[in-house]
Amino acid sequence: MTGIEKSLLRVIATVLLYALASPILLLKAIAAFWKQLSTIDRIRSGSITCPWCGDAIQLNRVARCTVCSATTPGSLLQCSHCHSTFATVTCDACTSTVKVL
Numbered sequence: 001m002t003g004i005e006k007s008l009l010r011v012i013a014t015v016l017l018y019a020l021a022s023p024i025l026l027l028k029a030i031a032a033f034w035k036q037l038s039t040i041d042r043i044r045s046g047s048i049t050c051p052w053c054g055d056a057i058q059l060n061r062v063a064r065c066t067v068c069s070a071t072t073p074g075s076l077l078q079c080s081h082c083h084s085t086f087a088t089v090t091c092d093a094c095t096s097t098v099k100v101l
């Protein structure tokens, strides 16, 4: 078997492997898409429920940025001054850190 034949077989095996895995990759992409839609819905509702104490955490209010120390009104997930983004918020009732994104 020549080097060209080995290379051709390697390419065919790779293409075949991707073809066999494509349904699984498609299902994973659909699951990731639905998870992102769910996260967007939670953020657009304006508040999230703390999983530890059940209190409603308002996502839009006056808050102090931990990066630039500016105190501005707006979303807790993005500073309107320095545009830093945050994936977690702190519950005011029980002071727990809640993952939003």
Ligand SMILES: [Zn+2]
Residues within 6 Å of the ligand: 065, 066, 067, 068, 069, 070, 079, 080, 081, 082, 083, 084
């Ligand atoms: Zn900031």
Ligand SMILES: [Zn+2]
Residues within 6 Å of the ligand: 050, 051, 052, 053, 054, 055, 091, 092, 093, 094, 095, 096
């Ligand atoms: Zn809480």
